[in-house]
Amino acid sequence: MTSHTDHIREIEKAGLGLAIDRDATVIKSWLRCLEQYHLDPTRACEAFIVPAERLREHRQQSEDLIRIARSGLEHLFNQVAGQNYVLLLSDRKGVAVEFLGDPSFDNHLRKAGLYLGAEWSEARAGTCAVGACIETGEALTIHQSDHFDNTHTPLSCTAAPIYDTQGELCAVVDISLLSSPILKTSQNLARHLVSATVRRIELANLMAQTRHEWVLRFARSPEFVDVDPEAAISLDGSGRVLGMTHGGAQILARACGADWREPQSLIGQPISQFLDMDVDGLANLTRRRPTRDRMIFARDGNALFAHAIEPQIQSHVRRTSTSISPAQDLVGRELGGADPDIAALQTKVAKLARTRLPILIQGETGTGKEYLAHAVHEASGLKGQFVAINCAAIPEQLIESELFGYVPGAFTGAALKGRKGLIEQADGGTLFLDEIGDMPLTLQSRLLRVLAEQEVMPVGGVEPRKVNIRVVSASHRSLLTLVEQGHFREDLFYRLNTAVLRLPALRDRADFDWVVARILSRHGDGAVAPVISPAVMMALRTHTWPGNIRELDNVLAVAVALSEGGTIELADLPDGFCNNAIRQDEHQGQTLHATLKACNWNVSEAARQLGVDRSTVHRQIKRYQLK
Known part of the structure; x- marks a missing residue:
């Protein structure tokens, strides 16, 4: 382990232009810290957690990406389960807007900055994986003494950038260890896993945004082109590029000798400029032909296997003169009359109901929070049940078995056949957690795991049961205040607080x-x-x-x-x-x-x-x- 003094001397040598045994990426980052951000390596800069209000703003700006990325992030976290990794999703400013880690290490993770709301920009934290990834636009590992600030040298962090469909860096996925083996090569597998996760998130984002356009997916091997492609681009009806994953941008840029860092030179160009084909050839690249027969060539001679996905046909539904969607129509009938606050709420509900985002409803007692939650469920189109749980009304000694159910013989007095819990009853539908602020802390941990893993463990059980639920919660109390008082878990708060609906008081x-x-x-x-x-x-x-x-x-x-x-x-x-x-x-x-x-x-x-x-x-x- 490099001493603090040796670490400072090495950074000073890099600043003087002397040769040191570090990756070029690390040296360039150190120089930015010294020359651009004027950071002092002799002064410790502890992890910075942004205030709660700022974090909420960052999360709201990233809510669409968080929703699309969540499945991939949870899959990645499961892949490294048991190895003490912490996973962060940071926005383009370096603020962690999603976090997956062992709740039992909360205090250690917060102190190290491996926590929700931590800011990992280079200007704030010095050389680190998230900050360097934002600066370079490439996947990398910042291992132990690669970090500029001595406070962070115990950490080993691996990050990869997420690009939006227009080729702009929009987020970073990072997995980190509080302590790790000495060799930097120990994180090569982590880098591979993070990069693969990012690639799949970008593909999911592209597919979500271009359902009604052609999508062309690429792979170097015919076996993977249909199931796990390496890159993709979307095309309009005339064959011009509408959007792309990062891998897609690199393929297009190489094909025409352009720089992928200038995506504006790629968007809007005809596909024939990059590939030896035009829009009429897309139909020959669908699944109707065997994968080995779907080889195409880029203008630089690069051979690729392709899979063209045809646009989904848009249904043209006749609208009324006011153009109100079915969800808005339902919510409009349910919530109120000519009140601008209620009208704004109704519009917000109509948009959110169609997503799977968790919703937190805030409002005084008696304002109609369950009524609103039911309206969200009805407008969502979910086929499962609406299951309401009043967390303040169930006795603490019964709430665990009520929520999670139990297996036969789990405890004295248990039903012979066991019992399905309320969470499992909501499978395929909406789970409404009323007065969530009154849930005991011990059960908050279990609920957090249900939301993260999408599975429930019955009392006395050994095998978890998968559930697919949409969570709507409500409270008349300020959950943020409860968090500050230590009565509500912060990580659960941000799981539930993705989208907030506020019901006004009747007065x-x-x-x-x-x-x-x-x-x-x-x-x-x-x-x-x-x-x-x-x-x-x-x-x-x-x-x-x-x-x-x-x-x-x-x-x-x-x-x-x-x-x-x-x-x-x-x-x-x-x-x-x-x-x-x-x-x-x-x-x-x-x-x-x-x-x-x-x-x-x-x-x-x-x-x-x-x-x-x-x-x-x-x-x-x-x-x-x-x-």
Whole structure:
């Protein structure tokens, strides 16, 4: 192991242009650290974890890639299982937006920077695999004392870049060890596995984005061209290049003597510029012909086997004049009336429902989180069940067997045939975890493994059972606060927090009258909904509704029963409702006025202090006629 002093001297020698026994990639990175980023090798630079809000932004920007890459990443992690590797997916800025590792080593991994949210850009961390990969655009290993910063010299890190379909580097996959054998060659297999994973992720991304175009896949061996191609490009109907994997870009660039680092020179060019064929020859490269008969030649003489995939035929469905998708139509009927916040929520749900992304629903008690989760399930098209679990309602001693099920004889009193758990019952459908913030920490670890491995181990069992579930979770509490307090696992938080839907409180909804009318229509006896007097409507509007829609539903149910089919008057409302409503309304108005005054009527600052949106403050200023 190189001493700290020797390591600093070696970096200084590289800075002076003297010969040292390091890979050229490492030397160039050291020089960038010294000359471009002005880093000091004598000063330790510990791992930097970006703040939670910034991490959320990075993950949201990468959510499509994370969704496409997740299967490949989990497969890679399983390939190196038991060898203490940690897997990171970093975005183009070097921030880890996905993490797979042994949860029992959380503290060690966080300290070493092998953790969600760690920033591994060269400017921040010095020479490292992720940062050097971003700079060079190529797969590489930064092994132990290859690292610029002495803090990181115990690590061995291997990374490969992911390119988008336009040839731009968009992410990096890295697998790292806290400690490893001395020889750098020990990581050659790791480099091969990471590169193969990246190649498959890029192919999946290209296929997802070009379903309605020609895709041409390549391999040097006919046995692999159909099952595990090395590269691919997509083509439009006239045979011009639309997109490519990194391997595809390299094939095209070599064929015409171009530089793959300048992808703009490849996109939009006819396929005949690169290959000895044109668009009319694509039909001869489909699976209708044996693989050995599908050999083509690049313009540089390189021989390749090819597989052409025909475009999927687009179905032209007649749309209404408003062009609302079936998912939007369903969600629109379910969620609300003319409220801009609800309209924005409905549009977001319509887009997310068709994906498999985990969704976290946040909102006060009684705002309709399960209702929204059910709408997501119905709009998703999944064939399996919608299974709802209230994590706060199941006794802690039963929650494990309820979630994971159990095998026959697992414990005293167990059913003779065993029992399938709620998670397994949701196979092929949606698992809704309500009040996830109340799940015990011990079970959070098991849930994390279910989400990562997509398999469940029954209580008393030895063989895991595969499950294919879409997870929607909900909480009225801030999970981020629970993470900071140590009551909720951070890695589970980011698994569940991929996409967030926020349900507004009833008191802040602009479609309050619509909600009232909708509930009344359910409680009415027959086709005609009950009628409410103006005084009652005013009392309803001025109440702060701590119980939200659930409370409103209870109030109206009592009022309809007491009115006996006539107009609902103040006397029909539950005892004390009007007085409570008036007191709560006055208190809220006074609080808002005091906050605004203390903030010199700065609406943004008042909204921050009250924990609400600026639009809510503006609505309440108008409601209470504050000046």
